[in-house]
Structures are given as structure tokens and as C-alpha cells.
Amino acid sequence: MRILFTSLIFVFIDHAFCKLCNAKYFDVVGRVVFGEARGEPMEAKLGVAYTIINRIRHEAYPSNLYSVIFERMSNGNYQYETLNSPNDTIEWQEAKIHQDPEYSDVFQATVDALCRWKNDPTECATNFCSVDPCPATDSNPWWLAVKKRRLGGLYFVCRVSATAQSDRRSRGRDWK
Numbered sequence: 001m002r003i004l005f006t007s008l009i010f011v012f013i014d015h016a017f018c019k020l021c022n023a024k025y026f027d028v029v030g031r032v033v034f035g036e037a038r039g040e041p042m043e044a045k046l047g048v049a050y051t052i053i054n055r056i057r058h059e060a061y062p063s064n065l066y067s068v069i070f071e072r073m074s075n076g077n078y079q080y081e082t083l084n085s086p087n088d089t090i091e092w093q094e095a096k097i098h099q100d101p102e103y104s105d106v107f108q109a110t111v112d113a114l115c116r117w118k119n120d121p122t123e124c125a126t127n128f129c130s131v132d133p134c135p136a137t138d139s140n141p142w143w144l145a146v147k148k149r150r151l152g153g154l155y156f157v158c159r160v161s162a163t164a165q166s167d168r169r170s171r172g173r174d175w176k
Helices: 001-016 023-037 042-057 067-068 086-099 103-113 163-170
Strands: 127-129 144-150 154-161
Touching: 023 042, 023 086, 023 103, 042 103, 042 127, 042 144, 086 103, 086 144, 103 144, 127 163, 154 163
Parallel strands: none
Antiparallel strands: 127 154, 144 154
């Protein structure tokens, strides 16, 4: 009886933490990772996948996967720029059909992130850019860019509220 109970607890915990580990999400997240991190090392691909997960958890973004991925900016473009490129979509479909190595790497990074099989190499990044500085990796009046790190040719940053940062400083703490 004890073994069964312990197994049920692990199944429940695994389900609670891995609700994104679902085949219906692999393709849509993989499409973003393919377009944004093609040619990058595996760690950068994993980082891009985790920006989606981190945005779902962040107060500045929608709280579900599809809303995060398909969120549009004020100019009407998708936040994940690759989704604005029909050529990237065609190349993604061709890579899937031919099962090329880049597709396999992207798919693996996507599954590793969504199923939490590998840790987030960015720790908390919601934004990234291929150049630094850029608006995605700079602070603004509302959100501070912290924990900046480079993975391959991409720069990743975590976002904290400018107000929260001010409050932390007044209490003698700071983000690193």
C-alpha cells in the first residue's frame, strides 16, 4: 500500500510540474525555437524554449502558452519575430519532413524544456536578442533587465519590476 501511495504522489507531482510536456505544444514551441535559434548551440535553443515557459510565469505576460507565443506588439508583429516570416515557416515544415539534424536538435531542446528534463540555462529569462544592447535586453522605466547572459550568439535577460528593484535596494538587497 505504501509503494502505491508513493507512486501516486510522484505521478501527481510529475503531472503538476509537466503540464506543458504535451505533444500538442511541441510543434508550436519547436517552430519558435527553430526560427529564433537555428544554428545556435543546444544551450541557446534550450534558452529560447525556456523564454516561453518563463513568460507564462511572469506577471508582464499572458499566463498560457498559446497567448505567449502568439502575442503581438503594438505594430501588429509577433513578439517572437520568426513568426512574422513565412520563409521560416516553410523551412520548419521542410526540416520536419526531411528530419534534418537541425530539426532534431530543436525538437530535443523543446521537449527538454517543456518536460523539464533539462534545467533552464538562463535561470529566468523572458527576453533575448542576437545583439546587445537591443530593446529586448535593455532596461526600461517599467522593467529592469537582470542576470544577462550570453548563450551562443544570443543574449538573454530576466525581467524584474523597476519598482521591485527600487524596493529591494531600499532594504539593502540587489539583483545580480
